[in-house]
Amino acid sequence: MATINEVFAETEKNGRVCPQPSRWNELWELLPNRQRKGNGWEPSLPLILAAWGDTPILLKKLRLREHLEWAQKHGCLDTVYEFLVNLKEEDWYHGE
Numbered sequence: 001m002a003t004i005n006e007v008f009a010e011t012e013k014n015g016r017v018c019p020q021p022s023r024w025n026e027l028w029e030l031l032p033n034r035q036r037k038g039n040g041w042e043p044s045l046p047l048i049l050a051a052w053g054d055t056p057i058l059l060k061k062l063r064l065r066e067h068l069e070w071a072q073k074h075g076c077l078d079t080v081y082e083f084l085v086n087l088k089e090e091d092w093y094h095g096e
Contacts (some may be wrong), residue, residue, distance in 0.1 A: 002081035021048035043070040
């Protein structure tokens with residue numbers, strides 16, 4: 001059983017910031033109980049598409065953290081961890 005700290009550590013290996021957009025969207029789709037809330041979503045959508053290029057690294061990391069905390073709160077942290085550890089290094093966006 002993965003701990004939230006183990007999952008956070010996995011996402012920060014080798015200067016990682018977050019999964020590349022298509023893989024991040026796959027991760028988001030793994031999250032249970034996603035729901036529309038007003039004009040947005042809960043949890044928030046991954047920062048992909050038009051948001052990708054305009055979003056600083058810190059905000060990408062914080063959004064990924066939000067998704068990981070959602071996974072923990074909704075009992076699917078192990079599933080998300082398994083997804084993350086099986087990503088190839090090129091499936092990750094790395095900070096400059």
